[in-house]
Structures are given as structure tokens and as C-alpha cells.
Amino acid sequence: MNKISSNIKHLRQIKKWSQEQLANALDSSRAKIGSYEEERCDPPMDTLIKISNLFHVSIDALVKCDLSKVETSSFISVGENRILFPIMVDKNNNDLVEVVTAKASAGYLNGYADPEYIENLPQMNLPFKVTGKHRAFPIKGDSMPPLKDGSYVIGKFVESINSIRNGSTYVLITRDEGVVYKRVLKDGNYLQLISDNKNYEPYTIHAATLIEIWEFVCNLNMSDTKEEELNLDSIMAMLRSMRVEIESLKKN
Numbered sequence: 001m002n003k004i005s006s007n008i009k010h011l012r013q014i015k016k017w018s019q020e021q022l023a024n025a026l027d028s029s030r031a032k033i034g035s036y037e038e039e040r041c042d043p044p045m046d047t048l049i050k051i052s053n054l055f056h057v058s059i060d061a062l063v064k065c066d067l068s069k070v071e072t073s074s075f076i077s078v079g080e081n082r083i084l085f086p087i088m089v090d091k092n093n094n095d096l097v098e099v100v101t102a103k104a105s106a107g108y109l110n111g112y113a114d115p116e117y118i119e120n121l122p123q124m125n126l127p128f129k130v131t132g133k134h135r136a137f138p139i140k141g142d143s144m145p146p147l148k149d150g151s152y153v154i155g156k157f158v159e160s161i162n163s164i165r166n167g168s169t170y171v172l173i174t175r176d177e178g179v180v181y182k183r184v185l186k187d188g189n190y191l192q193l194i195s196d197n198k199n200y201e202p203y204t205i206h207a208a209t210l211i212e213i214w215e216f217v218c219n220l221n222m223s224d225t226k227e228e229e230l231n232l233d234s235i236m237a238m239l240r241s242m243r244v245e246i247e248s249l250k251k252n
Contacts (some may be wrong), residue, residue: 010068011055026050064114075151095124099136133157135170139181143195153181155214161207173212
């Protein structure tokens with residue numbers, strides 16, 4: 001059974017719906033639902049969009065991932081983007097932080113909605129309690145001192161642009177620029193992105209270009225680590241030695 005057909009059946013069974021009930025929800029017919037689940041044909045794009053909206057699962061995940069292998073109770077939604085991804089926990093039920101390595105960051109725009117991509121990222125604990133969805137992103141350049149090229153910012157997932165606090169710093173995932181870390185000022189549907197290094201001019205983006213928002217929690221200064229040594233083991237060694245630089249979020 002291909003992933004689309006198995007995912008449609010899996011999502012229907014989670015709802016405890018019959019094929020007839022799903023057909024009614026999609027303004028379709030039971031025969032068509034049966035043909036999708038039995039691999040006699042693939043649903044057209046307009047039906048995939050309806051399924052995505054109905055179950056709040058991205059089309060990428062419907063097509064690429066085996067959703068039956070993912071614990072749906074641990075998922076959180078990502079605004080109107082219809083993206084879901086799991087909150088990972090260790091054996092003690094402590095939330096884990098996924099690390100987007102410098103190498104993995106090149107494929108993040110294609111993989112952020114793919115549970116298989118996310119599950120293959122390295123994971124780590126922090127030496128302090130975190131709740132909610134957190135992820136670590138590599139920082140490039142010198143636009144946000146004191147962070148240097150090669151540092152990591154750990155951010156907490158923000159579900160809505162309305163939760164952005166003016167003057168605070170965020171890792172933003174945008175369609176046009178990929179991963180950026182900036183101080184943010186919100187003005188309606190526009191965001192002004194400001195570098196703390198005054199040699200870089202502020203610029204503005206539209207909220208429609210946003211894919212994900214991660215609010216700054218802490219940073220890992222890896223500037224003294226050689227590039228060939230910059231891996232999960234070196235990050236974990238830094239955490240174990242408690243060299244985590246916690247910065248207070250500035251409201252103004």
C-alpha cells in the first residue's frame with residue numbers, strides 16, 4: 001500500500017469514521033474513498049487539499065510519510081500552514097531538543113514538514129527544564145553579536161505571529177531566506193528584522209513568507225570549536241560543562 005492510500009485509511013480510522021463518513025466530510029463518494037485506500041487511483045490535488053485541511057496534516061506529510069508510525073497524540077499544529085510535528089521526549093518524559101546541524105540546515109526548507117527528516121535530526125537534553133517544542137539552529141555570520149558564526153540558538157516554537165513580542169529575538173524560517181535569526185518588530189502583517197550589528201540595515205518581510213517562528217531561549221557559543229569538531233558530541237560536552245549562556249528576553 002502506498003503512503004497516500006495508507007495515510008488516508010489511517011487518518012480515517014483515527015477518527016473512527018467509515019468510508020461513507022469520510023466521503024461526506026470531503027464532499028465526495030464512498031466509492032472514491034475506497035479507490036484511494038485500495039490504490040486503484042490517487043486523489044487529485046483538490047482532494048488532497050481537502051484532506052490536508054480536514055485532518056490538519058501537510059500535503060508533504062500525506063505524500064511522503066508513513067503517519068501510522070508517528071504518535072499523533074504528541075503532535076502540535078503550526079498555525080494555518082497545516083504542518084504537524086511531534087514533541088520528542090526521552091525515557092524520563094523530558095522534552096528533547098532537536099539539533100538542526102549546519103549540514104542539515106541546507107535541507108531544512110524541504111524537510112521541516114517531513115516527520116522522517118525531523119526524526120533523523122540529532123536530539124539532546126538541556127541542563128534545565130523546558131516545556132513545549134524546542135529546536136536548535138546554527139547561526140551564520142556576525143549580524144547578531146555576541147553570537148558568532150557557528151553558534152547555536154535554541155528556540156521555543158511560536159504558533160502565531162500574534163505571539164511575537166516587539167524587540168525580542170527569533171529564529172524565523174522564511175520561504176525566501178531560509179533560516180534567519182533577528183530582532184523583530186511587528187507592524188500588522190509585516191515584520192521588520194533588525195540586526196544587533198549596526199553594520200547591517202534592517203529590512204522588512206511579509207508575514208505570508210513565514211513558515212516557522214522560534215522564540216529565543218538560550219544560545220550555545222561554539223566559536224572556539226574547530227569546524228571539524230563541531231558536532232553533536234561537542235555540543236553535548238558543552239552542555240555537560242554548563243557553558244550555556246542564558247540571556248533574558250528583552251521586552252523593549
